[in-house]
Amino acid sequence: MRITILTGAGISAESGLATFRASDGLWENHRIEDVATSEGFTKDPTLVHAFYNMRRKAALDAVPNAAHLALMRLEGHHDVTLVTQNVDDLHERAGSRDVIHMHGALNRALCAACGHDWPAPIVMTPEDLCPACRQPTTRPDIVWFGEMPYHLERIWQALEESELFVAIxxxxxxxxxxGFAQHAGRRGATCLELNLDSSMNADDFDRQILGPASETVPRWVGDLC
Structure with missing residues (x-):
């Protein structure tokens, strides 16, 4: 079966990484405009780097949970395209082989001047030089608000070819x-949502399974394998 899976912050929350929208989340003490926009980076690169250094350390300390491991097992039985909105590498550390990071990754650095990207050090600073152009214009390789997500062409193609679309x-x-569920559904895919609570677009799905991802995902994968 051809399956496209989209994962969001809820799957990493059970590994101890705070969710974007949570009241006690990573963004509580910072305005989004200050730490998640190119304008914020231009205004105060020291603050932005400190913020993502903290997130990078938290992601490094986290470990994959049962949901990440179950999706890795699913890849051995079905044709799976795994897309994530998360910027951690828990899917890869669980063993998933080809993860599409549509919002970038904490473990990558990007040059705002020339576009070169490379593995990020644990701690980044405004003084870091791009290894390609030698300019002090390095930033986290994260898709900020107002920027275009990565790999959309590949993702739309996968959605159009899928028999099953799953959002977790x-x-x-x-x-x-x-909009992924609507797009996949129009192309004939069955759409399934696995979530702690109903999402804003729950009506776009044919079926819904509510509960912690570390419980619902392994059960669902077990039914398919």
Whole structure:
């Protein structure tokens, strides 16, 4: 079966990584405009780097949970395209082989001047030089608000070819990801939501399974394998 899976913050929350929208989340003490926009980075690169250094350390300390491991097992039985909105590498550390990071990755650095990207050190600073152009214009390789998500052409293609689309731990209010279920459904795919609570776009799904991802995902994978 051809399956496209979209994962969001809910799947990593059970590994101890705070969710974007949570009241005690990573963004509580910072305005989004200050730490998740190119304008914020231009205004105060020291603050932005400190913020993502903290997130990078938290992601490094986290470990994959049962949901991440179950999706890795699923890849051995079906044709799976795994897309994530998350910027951690828990899917890879669980053993998933080809993860599409549509919002970038904490473990990658990007040059704002020339576009070169490379593995990020644990701690980044505004003084870091791009290894390609030698300019002090390095930034986290994260898709900030107002920027285009990565790999959309590949993702739309996968959605169009899927028999089953599954969203796991997503809020359903961030586009373009919030439109994936509608797009896949129009192309004939069955759409399934696995979430702690109903998402904003729950009506776009044919079926819904509510509960912690570490419980619902392994059960669902077990039914398919």
């Amino acid at each position: 731990g997503t809020s359903g209010n961030v586009y373009p990801a919030a």
